[in-house]
Every structure is written in C-alpha cells, then in structure tokens.
Amino acid sequence: MHQSPYVPTGDWRGQPLEATQPQPPAPLLPWLEYSGSLTAALKHLSDGDFHVKVLNQGWQLPRAEECHVLKLHEHSRALVREVLLYGRGQPWVYARSVLPLRSLQGKSRNLRSLNDQPLGELLFSEPGIRRSDIQFNRLQRNPRLQPEVLCGEHENAWGRRSTFWLRDKPLLVAETFLSAFQPEGPPTATVINN
Numbered sequence: 001m002h003q004s005p006y007v008p009t010g011d012w013r014g015q016p017l018e019a020t021q022p023q024p025p026a027p028l029l030p031w032l033e034y035s036g037s038l039t040a041a042l043k044h045l046s047d048g049d050f051h052v053k054v055l056n057q058g059w060q061l062p063r064a065e066e067c068h069v070l071k072l073h074e075h076s077r078a079l080v081r082e083v084l085l086y087g088r089g090q091p092w093v094y095a096r097s098v099l100p101l102r103s104l105q106g107k108s109r110n111l112r113s114l115n116d117q118p119l120g121e122l123l124f125s126e127p128g129i130r131r132s133d134i135q136f137n138r139l140q141r142n143p144r145l146q147p148e149v150l151c152g153e154h155e156n157a158w159g160r161r162s163t164f165w166l167r168d169k170p171l172l173v174a175e176t177f178l179s180a181f182q183p184e185g186p187p188t189a190t191v192i193n194n
C-alpha cells in the first residue's frame, strides 16, 4: 500500500499567512501565496531543467477531510495523483491531487492519463479555469515511512492547497515544498508551451 511521504499536521488555514505562527522562511512566502502555475514558475527557476516523477496514481478513497472540501460522499472514489516535481535534478515539491470521478468526464477525461505531464500545463491552458483561495499547513514526514525514504528531508515542511474549478467541477491540489527547494527570489512565470 502506497504511503504518502508527507501528511498534514493540523487544519488547513487561509490567509493571511503572515498572521500564522511559526512563520515560514521568508523566501518561501511568495511561493506559498503564488496564484499562478507552480509548474511554469519552477520551469523558469530551473531554466527548463524540470520534470515530474509520478509516485502513485490510482483510484482510491480520499481522506475524510479531502472528501469534505470536495463535497464528496465519504465512500466516493477519486483519482489520487502523487508526484514529485524536480528542478535541476532535485526534488523541489511533493504534490497530492485529488480528482473526483465526476470532475474527469467529457473534455476533462484527459486528466485521467496525465502520466509525467504536469497537471498545471493542462489546467492553466484552460481559459475558464478558476482557483479558490489558497490554504496553508505544516506537513510532517509520514511516520509510517521507512527512514531511508526521502532521506535528508526536513521533518516538517510548508505546504499549500487550493481547489481548481474546471468546467465547474472541483479538483483539489496540494503542494509541499521540500528541503531541496531554496528559492532566492519570488516566483516568475514562463509561458507554458503546450
């Protein structure tokens, strides 16, 4: 059974992030609050040396809290996608996306077979895409994981999540910034080439 590398430590909280204690590292603040495509920003930061590693993708029961946010019945199945986003050969972001079956119909069926194409490339190419306010959390390394997995990673990491609305259907996307991600400046987007 796949084990998520990071799990939330508390409730997801909205802005202002500046009001939370403890504060995230200052360089991470603009990245946590960034409303554009993280894929585009990471591609820019890495000068294109960017790739997605799919850790796990399959139909499963989301966590109860995820069902609540997505307004899913507790026994609803969704396509759960967990990836690492690599920049310059380093794991910069762990992302967990929960894609309800009802959100993957019709023109959105292509989201079922993303493989190593970044989810953001599809979402941000959709003219009608909408994004909810961003929420924040501290995530901890999954205590059930073997120590050698994600070795060298901090015990705790900062994450964000939001709901994307594609054709009026919800997709929940959470991103956790890993210890190898040490940005020197704020996110700057690159136009995504499809």
Ligand SMILES: C=C(O[C@@H]1C=C(C(=O)O)C=C[C@H]1O)C(=O)O
Pocket (backbone or CB within 6 Å): 036, 037, 038, 039, 040, 052, 081, 083, 085, 093, 095, 096, 097, 117, 118, 119, 120, 121, 123, 173, 174, 175
């Ligand atoms: C939503 C985006 O897509 C990114 C790519 C993901 C994937 O390929 O699974 C997941 C989360 C994001 O970091 C984005 O680029 O902002």
